[in-house]
Amino acid sequence: MEPLGRIGKATVDVLAVLLDSERPRWGLEIIKLTGRPSGSVYPVLDRLERAGWVTSQWDDDSDRRGPRRRMYRLTADGAAEARRVCARAATARTSWRPSSPRVAR
Template identity: 75%
Template sequence: MEPLGRIGRATVDVLAVLLDSDQPRWGLEIIKLTGRPSGSVYPLLDRLERAGWVTSSWDDDSERRGPRRRMYVLTPGGAQEATKVCAKAGGRAKAGTAPTTRPEVAR
């Protein structure tokens, strides 16, 4: 697993959404939950996948209408690293950084 290097607030937000779920999340769902634009989220997901923190696969729900969804889930090592990153970022938030609010996504 590769180190990520610079980890900004958007990365923390994406990692937090992935940590908060025991099920894979799709890209648009992550965008809605983080409140971040697609131009930030999709490159972050790609970077996380290349680093070995996340794996992705195409949704195979043939009964669902609409385009196929790309599903993302943390790897075991990625989950460990994400937990550390989010805990560290939580400490910074208490020190004065405003946390990002996450709107709910209808399923």
């Protein structure tokens, strides 16, 4: 598994959705749950998969109508790292305090 160079808010959101699920999630489901556009989510998923954090496979549910879905799941190492990333992001959000507004004189 490779470390990610940059971990932005979209990556944290995708990791959080994958961590919150015990089953694989498909791309459109992740898009809906994160509220992020496909142009953000799919590149994040691709980067996570290339780095070894996520695996994916095509859904083989033949009873389901509609196009096939690509299913994404965290690897064991990816899940451990995702927990650290999400915890760090949560700490950063709670520790940030806006500076007091400056009044023009």
